[in-house]
Amino acid sequence: MAFQDLLNRVGNMGRFQILQIAFLLICNAMLALHILLENFTAAIPGHRCWVHVLDNDTASDIDSGILSQDDLLRISIPLDSNSRPDKCRRFVQPQWHLLHLNGTFSNVTEPDTEPCEDGWVYERSTFLSTTVTEWDLVCGSQVLGSVSKFIFMIGNLIGPFLGGHLSDRWLPESARWLIVTNKPQKGLQELRKVACMNGMKNSGDTLTMEVVRTTMKEELEAAQIKPALCDLFRTPNLRKRIFLLCLLRFTTAIPAFGFTIHLQHLKSNVFLMQCLIAASAIPASFAAMFLLNHIGRRISQFFLSFLLGISMLATVSAPEEMQILCGVLITLTGANIYAVIIGNTLHVNELIPTVIRARALGVIGIATNVGAALTPLFMILAIYSAFLPWIIYAVFSFLGCFIPLLLPETKNQPLPESVQDVENEWKGSRQAKEEGAIIKVTSF
Template sequence: MAFQDLLDQVGSLGRFQILQMIFILISNFMASPHSLLENFTAAIPSHRCWVPILDNDTVSDNESGILSKEDLLRVSLPLDSNLRPDKCHRFVQPQWHLLHLNGTVSNVTETDIEPCVDGWVYDQSTSLTIVTEWNLVCDSQSLDSMAKFSFLSGTLVGNILCGHLTDRFGRRLVFIYALLQMAVSESCAAFAPTFLIYCILRFLAGISTSGVTTNGTLLMIEWTKPEFQAMTTTLLVCAAGIGQMTLAGLAFTVQNWHHLQLMMSLPIFFLLVPTRWMSESARWLIATNKLQRSLKELRRVAHINGRQSSGDILTIEGLFGIVAIPANLLGMVLLNHMGRRISQLLILSLFGVSILATKFVPQEMQIARLVLATLGGAFSFVAASSTLVHANELLPTTIRATALGIIGIFGGFGSTLSPLFMILETYFDYIPWIIYGVFPILGGLVVLLLPETKNKPLPDSIQDIEKERRLSRQAKQKDAFIKVTQF
């Protein structure tokens, strides 16, 4: 009896699947936004050099007491190329003669200018970020990108580790450990005493994010039948989108990065309580020859789904698969009606075209650029979910997590390298955007080389894939023979 037949007996979308799905969706809702934390906690506020005549209450060169703050800044800070006060340099001594130049260019030499040796003054109306915490500005501004790089590198390592560990120790155990590691590392990051420790903790959080998302996906699709797998994966991506929207809303109300970090991390500890009621993937248990435990899980699922009679007849012998939300719903419709290959070709092509069009539309057409950017973000969500659906249906249960980890490695490489591609703008402004736009289109064409998996059961072993390929080849040969005979 195939596993799909057993799943149909115990219920492929009953109370058990709905409850476990809700819990995993909540977990993804809380875990996914952590990849965007630096967009808010590492925001760079307005800043300037600390200058004695303005910022030291015990020193005052403003003898007359009638000079305005703008006048004091003019004599204390040089102008940058845009004729605005420089953010990273100051005059060694106040240049009082600049007050009498009436806008003319002064003869100021480089020896009159020095870096911000006494630190910086930040705009007090903006939020407290890691930039203000560790002065990640001017010569240290590149460290801001290092914080993002640490998390993305963690996701890359996580895809390598979690895939192997998941196929060896199971989906449930790795999922629980990843939740615990994320809760601990992200909570500790809020109290990091140095920037180096903060980056290390974010690296660990990146590793755990891969574990949560990968194993959450597997624990959903391996307990449902093929007709519902596109829907479950779509809901998972929608949960991530809602989480990112929630993070954006919190970031505008919570002005302290320590508090925002804790608000996004501490609730994850509460997710550890319901994990005791999670069920391991019976597909993985059977594939790894843990038959007694798989029988126990199947009977438990049958009981929860109200199919006690089906659970009783199972034996060991019978054991021998806001913008983001509507976009992904549309993606689900495309996957179910157009098939996996054609829908991915369409989605990835539209994704690439929207990126290219956004860059080539003139800056003055702000509404058009906004619409195209919004469509590009929507197509990115749909592309991710459709690719994940197709990948899960192509891979056998015995190596599914490992293979998804390898796929995640390449995704991690792309995420890690994407900020570096922007360096190419110094040579030609359009190069990075051409890369971002052309690669999805090429990816959509490559999908046509893969087999269609719409409404087909999940393969449990490599032999299942070989059997399906052999049957497909025989069917094609039979069709060709019939056509030749008719002719």
């Protein structure tokens, strides 16, 4: 806590920290907007094959009042398994006999159909144009839409490797990092800038190089041992933690991103649903913090992840005609995702030693982005069943709810400062269990 003492001198939460948080929030919001845009720019509107009798310029001559648009659609487009006009096939020839409803032609053989050779007609009441309508990414080409999302998410995986280096050009360097890397004079200058921005004018006289060296003595000694990436996997307990945390974030990312970027597939008003989900984020965050602080990190995450899987299955199972019920379930699922992410993030940060936290978060972040990148590929399975991708997302959520139970509880526990703290914690808990077992045996 040595550096915390210096922060208290320059203002623990002043104008400088608020501006830094605001800047980081803006950066995160920009990324989130690009992810959410997929629900609008890549929306798949209702569509059917282009047919001559309906969509030709002379079709109005045919529709002279004798046959309606619905009649012409009936003789041109076959019905799918849900008794709705098929989106990907049309009759080779108009089936006039289908207009007769008396069953006279019940024994007629199945008419020949063909793919949409002349393109598609799109329903444009909600979206005038999307990437799907622009390049006909439907039916046989629908896979390309998921591939494009996959490529976008791969960019999120690659971006942090480049952004981590580029960010040093715009963000002020950490005073703590400067001090522990043998640049105490620059670190002192940064601290004085922070003090000035926070209105702590008198701290300049008391904040000297001697104060910095004395306060940071233990951290300077610890910094002589440079933590490396391999240190994450060198000791058994930390290695176990990193593996479980990577698995936790991987299993969390798949349902979270799957729901977020495929919201338009849930057959509801995507504009309204996005607003409701965003509005639910604030109460969901408070509810998550309440659970985390009162019943602990492990049980809270188990409950929230299990509830996410249940709500996701309930959402896709709800009848499309019950729009109010669908809207409520979608909103609850979106709010649940925010709660799960908050619990994951808090638990991860409390389990990683301070000296190697940045590298550990980088490794765990890679696992998160790999899960996010794989998410669009599961939606390809929708060509076999519309429910199959959502079932897979829910299964990953159910798997993820058990992982926190394998990790230590961090509620009201001190943060580990070093790798040795993690190993000692494991040895201490093991020794306590052994002593408890001995007491139970000898009590008789």
